[in-house]
Amino acid sequence: MMPTDTSCNVATLSIYTPSSSNPWNKQKVNHLYRRIGFGASSSMMTEALTKTPSSLVDQLVQEALDLVPTAAPRWGYWVRDQFLRSSTTPPEYKRIWKTQIIDDLSKNNLRDRLTLFWSNHFVTEELVYQSPAYMFQYYNLLQLHALGNFKAFVKDIGLSSAMLVYLNGFESTKNDPNENYARELYELFTLGVDNGYDQNDIIETSRALTGWNKEDKRWGPILFDTDNFDDGTKTIFGQTGNWGYDDVIDILFTQRTDQIAKFICKKLYRYFISPNSNETIINQLATTFVDNDFEIAPVMKQLFKSEHFFDEKSIGVIIKSPIDIQVSFLKELDFKFASSFNVNSIVRGGSINLGQDVMNPIDVAGWQGDTDWIDSSSLTTRWDLISRYLSAAWVHNQEQFRTIAKEIIEGNSNDVELVSRSIMDYFFSRELVSETDYSQALVIFKDQVPENYFEDGTWDLDWDTAPRQVFQLLKFLIKIPEFQLK
Template sequence: MLTTNTSCNVASLNIYSPTNSNPWNRQKVNHLYRRLGFGATPEMVNNALNQNPSDHIDSLIDEALNLNPTPAPAWGYWIKDDFDARPENPFEYRRDWKNQMVADMFQNNLRDRLTLFWSNHFVTEDNTYQSPAYMFQYYNLLQLHSLGNFKDFASDMGLSSAMLIYLNGYENTKNRPNENYGRELYELFALGVDNGYTQNDIVETARALTGWNEREERWGPITFDANKFDSDDKTIFGQTGNWDYYDVIRILFEQRPQQIAAFICGKLYRYFISPATNETIVNQLAQTFLDNNFEIAPVLRQLFKSEHFFDQKSLGVHIKSPVDVQINFFKDLGFELPADFEFNNKIRGGCQELGQELLKPVDVAGWQGDKDWIDSSTITTRWDRIGWYLWRAWRHNEEQFRVIGKAVSDENSNDVELVSRQIMDNFLSKELISATEYSQGLEIFKDQVPENYFEDGTWNLDWETAPKQVYSLLQFLITIPEFQLK
């Protein structure tokens, strides 16, 4: 039965510095890329090993900060009439943009890891607002703010058309106030459930958020209508005045900074480190968040460069999401697939089948992840999908299996047990506890090569049989429980 490890990581936030007993090695680099990004090719791993870990992490964060958002599609700001004039169903545009999201995640590292993370924080569901243009504009905000200022992020997100439709801000008027967004702003987006706000704060906040109801054309921009704004005084967190949307954001961050910092840093910790929270570490990260005026990047630098992040107890404590189990593996492999395979579309469809439809979490609280990702049905579907992807890669180019085998092992070794274990370890978060699965993997890796060729040291990865041996080992590897962990 698959279980996650309970985190008992007590390492500090001091910067990790490699030692002989705690080296900067392939395992740590893979850990870094599987958490900060979506895996790493052998070439990326080797490049990282040639750098100081702290400098390398700075370069990854700087890269994410400087990365331009994905360019707008031609339809990125169309209204409903523009879509109606085309033969395609709007659903097709939304599907294609989800495929673009897969491409972004596969191509990029931290920026699009965070784009996925924030899409599960500032949740919307694309089938609610339906407009492909609203989807693109929402996605663009996620990318723009992914490592930026959280206060600005929260402010801009609440006025996005996707969010105004999804949480009923568009329906919130002075004569018919709607509490939906005010409640979720506090409960899910900024403070946490029952953490520093009252029902009266929600009621008064809803009044302050009125007026964002003007839309000249269907699926066009939503703007402010002063005639639908409640201009009477409201009292929010003890502050009284004729508050509007921007005042709500200002008052929230002025009056509840500690709660915001602890809530957001706790969520980042559980996503990037462990489902089991270390409150001491979270409190230190929260202080960094406050000291930097709610800038996200300094918190990530402190966390990712730390001994805590690289501690052995941080490895193998997350169950891979459907995105991770598909994209990470193929990024790690660096494989080429046939052009007609439509990789982005296949991965998107796989995510949907496995319970993680992109830009459409299960509800406003988002995917809860970890053990929710796997049951008796989805585990076999994972095996089937990944196995099929491997088979397509095999049919396309058998030789690439030899290439990856050499890249992640001692390519000149004729020790079949060593090579088998090195290949397995490269695609696992850490070494297996039991020797049984290593032994099973070894027997599968030997394939039909006569034993005497292993015993006399004749065999190596240059043999004609090697690609099939690596293929068979990888097909076995994806079925062991530990493969589902990162």
């Protein structure tokens, strides 16, 4: 068959209503939480099943809207001299904040999922702007607008200090306008490559964006300098006037409304649903986006409540990112570790090793994701990293392996095949196609327990070997290819 970029999922955006043939069950709850957040603990799963899918999505979206941004650290607005006087170096402050970001992500909600998404859309690279304070302020802005109004988001992000330095707005003056931000504003942030603009629009826009280069102290706020602003007449998208920064955003969203909506909704679709697009669904989401004046929340509600989202063809079709595979698995296990085992720091380091350093994407286009996340080398690194978490949890408290098994099957059982298969299915997006994997898992799960103990009902999850059996099963299932999918 010829490869295609079109999704085979033909389900609609009608609200998903569970039925006997299409039930609301653990598989679908896990699917929702792995996409809308970063996995669900057993208690979250139990609570979710008491709600309708639609009411749960409403709740999760509202919770995200109600969240306030993470509190500023004491150094969140420091200038360079203050950092230099501190006993902690700027790189150390940045490491501290990146660990805080991992902690935010692990709290499992749509706001933090979208914060990560937008950091890979409105890309900056911390190695370019250097300032830990700029990193915090940029991240704060991503959280603030993550589920809010996209036009306001675009307007604010372009004036963030991190972005002004990263895409050279800080260097752009009336005598020497820099085109970098103007180009990426259209190409990467709102319209897409060669979609509704030309080189003259970029040139004229760059003139309108001049003047944001007044910095009284290094790493301090970057302010507008009237003397450096090009106050001549510019023509952008056929509109002529003495345009400035705010005018550019207003003209863009007025003259290119549909193009913006479709570009952003396609990007959201490919991130939350499938790497392969469904143009009909994307166009309908774009209509919702425009009808709601570019508010993001209504689009998220429509998407996550839909039959299209919960269709089998949307489940298990996205390769987990380095952050996904760690944070979601840890959330679903809900294991405890020794205090000396700094989970957030290890997750951050593991993500870096696997190519996803938060706040520092590979280039201005960001991580492309999906198949780019895995090759023969990174796959074995993923196995080793997840195995490390399991081993650390085992050393700290073996009983929690028995506990997770009982939570998954909702009690105790002496049916070894049921227990083994239930644990396997819990950590996969859908049932495995190959029965061989289940058979191999069962052999491993039985470990060295005498076969007659399973046959006569002697064995159950209270048996003294059960924690080790669960531990061995988990070590096995993380190496099955489907574990890499969500």
